[in-house]
Amino acid sequence: MPSDRKRRRIKPNKKIFKRMQRKLWLVFGVVCILFVVLIGRIMYIQYTSGDKYEKIVLAQQKYDSTIIPFQRGNIVDARGTVLATSVDVYNVILDSKVLNETEKKKEGSISATVNLVSECFPEIEKEKIRNQLEEHPKSQYFVLAKKVPYEEMSKFQEMMDDENHKGTIYGIWFEKEYIRQYPYGSLAAATIGYASSGNVGVIGLENKYSNILNGVNGRTYGYLNSASTLEQTTIDATNGNNIVLSLDVNIQTIAENAIKDWNEKTMVQYNADHPDEPEYQGSLHTAALVMNPNTGEILAMAQYPSFDLNNPRDLSAYYTEEQLAEMSADDKMDQLNKIWQNFAITYTYEPGSTFKPFTVAMGLETGALNGNETYFCDGGEMISGYPKLVKCVAHKKGGHGTQTIAQALSNSCNDALMQMVRVIGADTFAEYQSVFGFGQKTGIDLTGEASTAGLIYSKDDLHSAINLATNSFGQNFNTTMIQLGTGFCSLINGGKLYEPHLVKKITDSNGNTVSEIEPTLLKKTVSKEVSDILKEYLHYVVSDGTGKTAGVNGYTIGGKTGTAEKLPRGNHKYLVSFIGFAPVEDPQLVVYVIVDEPGVGAEGDNQAHSSFAQEIVHNIFEQALPYMGVESSLTEEEEASAAAALTEAAQQSEPDEGVAEDTPEGGESTADPSSTPDNGNEENN
Numbered sequence: 001m002p003s004d005r006k007r008r009r010i011k012p013n014k015k016i017f018k019r020m021q022r023k024l025w026l027v028f029g030v031v032c033i034l035f036v037v038l039i040g041r042i043m044y045i046q047y048t049s050g051d052k053y054e055k056i057v058l059a060q061q062k063y064d065s066t067i068i069p070f071q072r073g074n075i076v077d078a079r080g081t082v083l084a085t086s087v088d089v090y091n092v093i094l095d096s097k098v099l100n101e102t103e104k105k106k107e108g109s110i111s112a113t114v115n116l117v118s119e120c121f122p123e124i125e126k127e128k129i130r131n132q133l134e135e136h137p138k139s140q141y142f143v144l145a146k147k148v149p150y151e152e153m154s155k156f157q158e159m160m161d162d163e164n165h166k167g168t169i170y171g172i173w174f175e176k177e178y179i180r181q182y183p184y185g186s187l188a189a190a191t192i193g194y195a196s197s198g199n200v201g202v203i204g205l206e207n208k209y210s211n212i213l214n215g216v217n218g219r220t221y222g223y224l225n226s227a228s229t230l231e232q233t234t235i236d237a238t239n240g241n242n243i244v245l246s247l248d249v250n251i252q253t254i255a256e257n258a259i260k261d262w263n264e265k266t267m268v269q270y271n272a273d274h275p276d277e278p279e280y281q282g283s284l285h286t287a288a289l290v291m292n293p294n295t296g297e298i299l300a301m302a303q304y305p306s307f308d309l310n311n312p313r314d315l316s317a318y319y320t321e322e323q324l325a326e327m328s329a330d331d332k333m334d335q336l337n338k339i340w341q342n343f344a345i346t347y348t349y350e351p352g353s354t355f356k357p358f359t360v361a362m363g364l365e366t367g368a369l370n371g372n373e374t375y376f377c378d379g380g381e382m383i384s385g386y387p388k389l390v391k392c393v394a395h396k397k398g399g400h401g402t403q404t405i406a407q408a409l410s411n412s413c414n415d416a417l418m419q420m421v422r423v424i425g426a427d428t429f430a431e432y433q434s435v436f437g438f439g440q441k442t443g444i445d446l447t448g449e450a451s452t453a454g455l456i457y458s459k460d461d462l463h464s465a466i467n468l469a470t471n472s473f474g475q476n477f478n479t480t481m482i483q484l485g486t487g488f489c490s491l492i493n494g495g496k497l498y499e500p501h502l503v504k505k506i507t508d509s510n511g512n513t514v515s516e517i518e519p520t521l522l523k524k525t526v527s528k529e530v531s532d533i534l535k536e537y538l539h540y541v542v543s544d545g546t547g548k549t550a551g552v553n554g555y556t557i558g559g560k561t562g563t564a565e566k567l568p569r570g571n572h573k574y575l576v577s578f579i580g581f582a583p584v585e586d587p588q589l590v591v592y593v594i595v596d597e598p599g600v601g602a603e604g605d606n607q608a609h610s611s612f613a614q615e616i617v618h619n620i621f622e623q624a625l626p627y628m629g630v631e632s633s634l635t636e637e638e639e640a641s642a643a644a645a646l647t648e649a650a651q652q653s654e655p656d657e658g659v660a661e662d663t664p665e666g667g668e669s670t671a672d673p674s675s676t677p678d679n680g681n682e683e684n685n
Contacts, residue, residue: 070215099171296498410545
């Protein structure tokens with residue numbers, strides 16, 4: 001029996017087995033759920049943060065990173081002519097490690113590579129390559145030459161693949177970058193500006209629109225994965241956008257040539273008459289602003305002296321080698337800053353008689369003047385509370401006699417303007433100065449616009465009779481070219497004050513339009529009726545008055561002259577100007593020219609002739625109007641005869657406005673316009 005019991009099988013406990021089975025299934029289920037959750041989490045991380053962790057992995061492995069540079073956008077004129085562009089150049093890179101290792105397998109590789117490099121790139125010496133291979137045999141990056149042109153690079157690659165060199169050239173590769181080029185050199189230099197290395201816009205449009213012109217660099221990542229296989233990831237560069245200007249390269253060229261020709265002629269004349277004196281420039285500054293009065297668009301912005309955008313730090317055009325050698329670095333930078341400044345927006349000055357149309361406009365617009373008034377000019381005005389006579393123009397010491405408003409503008413009669421402004425009043429004058437934009441920035445899309453807020457009289461200051469009188473004819477307050485030019489456009493376009501601008505459109509690197517910049521109407525200045533009256537008055541200035549030299553036969557042209565003696569009064573240094581528009585019946589073009597201290601070969605008041613500025617304006621109108629399709633009313637024979645008559649008249653003409661011996665002190669660019677004038681003899685006409 002005992003043995004039988006031993007042979008008997010022990011029966012399993014079914015309850016325990018089932019309990020264990022349930023626990024195993026539970027554990028298995030939990031594990032499966034955890035796997036599902038883990039897989040889901042991995043997928044989520046990959047979807048939301050894959051790039052982030054990919055960079056971490058790449059950072060932990062051996063890899064090479066190469067920057068793919070973006071191409072800075074172009075600056076083009078209104079007709080698509082490229083004014084600024086970026087061209088590709090190449091750095092020649094030597095990989096010593098690759099070339100040395102190849103030499104062990106293919107003898108002669110070093111010699112063949114060195115010879116071809118020196119043949120295609122003359123600036124790279126053979127000894128330089130061999131020294132680098134010996135001294136740094138493991139180096140994989142050494143710049144042999146910088147910024148070689150595409151032609152040299154492509155020549156090397158073609159020769160490397162020809163029958164004579166194929167399979168023998170190793171360890172040379174090219175790193176691409178871009179350099180800025182300006183196909184027209186000095187054309188519109190201060191307006192376009194230039195970009196330094198690193199695509200940093202320094203001045204002008206290059207600076208103002210630098211963020212739009214710049215793109216985003218791309219990058220190529222090369223790394224070894226876990227299987228030691230080379231993997232590459234490339235992110236392409238995004239090129240910059242282009243800016244399309246209202247500037248017209250042909251009108252800009254016309255303006256710059258007119259300025260250059262006048263200055264060179266004047267310089268030759270002066271230096272011939274004064275052989276013992278240091279060489280003198282044609283003027284301290286000459287500037288021309290050409291606008292479309294119906295949109296505020298800038299068609300040309302020219303100045304003298306200028307500089308070459310492809311070599312903006314070159315002063316050799318203005319100084320000898322000896323002079324440059326004696327100049328300190330700070331002195332050179334001061335001179336560069338002067339020629340880099342855009343005269344039309346940074347320089348402030350007293351406008352002189354070019355302001356007179358604004359005084360007339362505010363009188364007509366408010367009803368203080370009705371247009372039928374006459375004034376008697378006896379050579380000057382006694383101003384209440386002021387001890388001296390404020391004279392009219394010097395060459396009319398006896399006065400102009402009876403003057404209508406049209407005649408007062410035509411003859412640039414200060415006496416009549418002082419009588420007008422007494423009726424207009426200080427409060428109205430101050431209000432309309434603001435309406436026309438004086439004392440305010442115009443908002444032009446360029447950096448560096450000067451503020452004149454502190455260079456005009458306040459309303460309280462204008463309640464001084466002498467301040468109001470001298471302001472009426474453009475003395476004792478300051479403006480800028482762009483400020484006066486913009487306001488003048490509103491006088492002759494029906495009273496619409498537009499924000500001046502240069503950029504019309506932004507396009508991407510493929511030429512697709514990104515955005516268009518429409519003209520911005522800021523305010524209404526005068527009514528159309530007043531504008532029409534002023535156009536007729538200003539036409540009379542050119543047809544019968546002081547602005548005859550600016551006229552172009554076959555075209556109706558209006559405008560106003562200006563002559564201002566600079567501070568300190570009595571130094572016989574003048575800024576002369578003329579602002580004109582054409583055609584009178586439908587203005588399409590406004591041309592404003594300033595000649596600052598014209599060197600005309602004689603001393604003193606011989607500088608004080610606005611005919612110098614008129615001559616430049618005439619030359620611009622004469623070429624720009626036909627170019628713009630404005631038809632002349634003359635036949636070819638009549639045009640030739642009229643040109644000869646105009647030349648003869650200009651040679652025989654007397655001073656157009658003249659100046660007196662003394663003049664009230666006023667606000668030049670550094671003056672306080674709230675200061676009281678100290679004498680009363682007018683020089684600004």
